[in-house]
Amino acid sequence: xxxxxxxxxxxxxxxxxxxxxxxxxxxxxxxxxxxxxxxxxxxxxxxxxxxxxxxxxxxxxxxxxxxxxxxxxxxxxxxxxxxxxxxxxxxxxxxxxxxxxxxxxxxxxxxxxxxxxxxxxxxxxxxxxxxxxxxxxxxxxxxxxxxxxxxxxxxxxxxxxxxxxxxxxxxxxxxxxxxxxxxxxxxxxxxxxxxxxxxxxxxxxxxxxxxxxxxxxxxxxxxxxxxxxxxxxxxxxxxxxxxxxxxxxxxxxxxxxxxxxxxxxxxxxxxxxxxxxxxxxxxxxxxxxxxxxxxxxxxxxxxxxxxxxxxxxxxxxxxxxxxxxxxxxxxxxxxxxxxxxxxxxxxxxxxxxxxxxxxxxxxxxxxxxxxxxxxxxxxxxxxxxxxxxxxxxxxxxxxxxxxxxxxxxxx
Numbered sequence: 001x002x003x004x005x006x007x008x009x010x011x012x013x014x015x016x017x018x019x020x021x022x023x024x025x026x027x028x029x030x031x032x033x034x035x036x037x038x039x040x041x042x043x044x045x046x047x048x049x050x051x052x053x054x055x056x057x058x059x060x061x062x063x064x065x066x067x068x069x070x071x072x073x074x075x076x077x078x079x080x081x082x083x084x085x086x087x088x089x090x091x092x093x094x095x096x097x098x099x100x101x102x103x104x105x106x107x108x109x110x111x112x113x114x115x116x117x118x119x120x121x122x123x124x125x126x127x128x129x130x131x132x133x134x135x136x137x138x139x140x141x142x143x144x145x146x147x148x149x150x151x152x153x154x155x156x157x158x159x160x161x162x163x164x165x166x167x168x169x170x171x172x173x174x175x176x177x178x179x180x181x182x183x184x185x186x187x188x189x190x191x192x193x194x195x196x197x198x199x200x201x202x203x204x205x206x207x208x209x210x211x212x213x214x215x216x217x218x219x220x221x222x223x224x225x226x227x228x229x230x231x232x233x234x235x236x237x238x239x240x241x242x243x244x245x246x247x248x249x250x251x252x253x254x255x256x257x258x259x260x261x262x263x264x265x266x267x268x269x270x271x272x273x274x275x276x277x278x279x280x281x282x283x284x285x286x287x288x289x290x291x292x293x294x295x296x297x298x299x300x301x302x303x304x305x306x307x308x309x310x311x312x313x314x315x316x317x318x319x320x321x322x323x324x325x326x327x328x329x330x331x332x333x334x335x336x337x338x339x340x341x342x343x344x345x346x347x348x349x350x351x352x353x354x355x356x357x358x359x360x361x362x363x364x365x366x367x368x369x370x371x372x373x374x375x376x377x378x379x380x381x382x383x384x385x386x387x388x389x390x391x392x393x394x395x396x397x398x399x400x401x402x403x404x405x406x407x408x409x410x411x
């Protein structure tokens with residue numbers, strides 16, 4: 001249904017009554033008195049109608065096809081992936097300044113965000129993992145999946161004294177996280193990483209349900225049959241694979257994981273690019289499908305997403321579970337790229353959003369992110385979704401509803 005709504009148009013004016021015929025009399029006083037009485041009656045009727053003295057409702061204003069002013073002072077609630085923390089901070093601050101509404105976003109992890117949406121605790125959730133069939137079924141109503149930003153899942157490490165640049169294949173990464181590769185100077189790493197020290201590897205992973213874990217395990221499942229058979233592509237391996245004698249740490253959230261790697265010698269982990277940069281962590285090159293070790297740059301990530309945007313893209317109301325942005329075929333594409341998604345209810349009244357005015361502000365926020373907000377991405381180390389996906393997002397947002405009716409547009 002259309003999201004357009006009218007602004008208030010002027011109420012139709014009350015038609016002036018037709019004056020009765022004037023009977024001419026010998027004296028002019030009666031004529032003028034009659035006219036005066038009529039004028040007073042007309043004024044009283046008009047004023048009474050305009051001020052609703054009579055308890056009557058004014059006629060509904062006609063649609064003008066333009067937007068009305070959005071409510072102010074509304075706080076929207078969101079939760080989910082910590083992968084978006086840096087860009088969410090920029091978006092929410094700028095949106096609050098421009099709209100006089102606010103965003104409260106809790107980086108609880110992708111899985112927790114989806115649960116919050118399904119439990120009607122937030123207006124929107126953010127995730128790097130498209131929802132699977134059981135997650136969709138648990139929602140209180142049909143959902144929209146809206147790609148809003150993207151970036152690389154970055155392999156970070158802390159190897160004191162190592163002057164080289166660590167390069168890893170997906171098979172080697174799987175071996176480290178399965179515990180079949182436990183020392184940095186293992187022969188399994190030496191071919192493409194000469195000079196690594198004889199120290200035990202401390203692998204660091206997420207303890208919560210994380211979209212970054214989903215992206216990493218997606219790539220490992222493609223290249224390592226043991227990983228695919230025993231772990232698979234998942235938001236949280238349960239239990240996390242661990243070999244006897246393997247050193248490992250588990251952290252909640254990307255920022256905590258990055259800090260753990262920064263403070264733990266001989267460790268390795270995976271985080272978003274802003275957290276890698278903020279913690280001054282070394283980043284590994286990852287072997288891509290074309291046989292090149294590629295660093296997690298914005299150009300290499302943007303190339304990967306662009307090259308995979310030709311895959312069948314579902315509508316916002318469709319099934320996104322099989323859409324992946326890893327293992328792009330481009331020569332210098334980064335193989336651990338991802339898009340991140342906002343998930344909202346198509347009819348917002350079925351979830352947390354408590355009123356039509358609140359729903360109007362939610363639509364305003366989503367449109368802000370996908371228009372003005374896209375200009376902020378590169379400055380904080382994110383990439384934008386392809387233009388065709390953004391256009392699809394905006395069309396879906398304009399068709400959102402509240403209690404079965406179109407949400408009026410507001411600015």
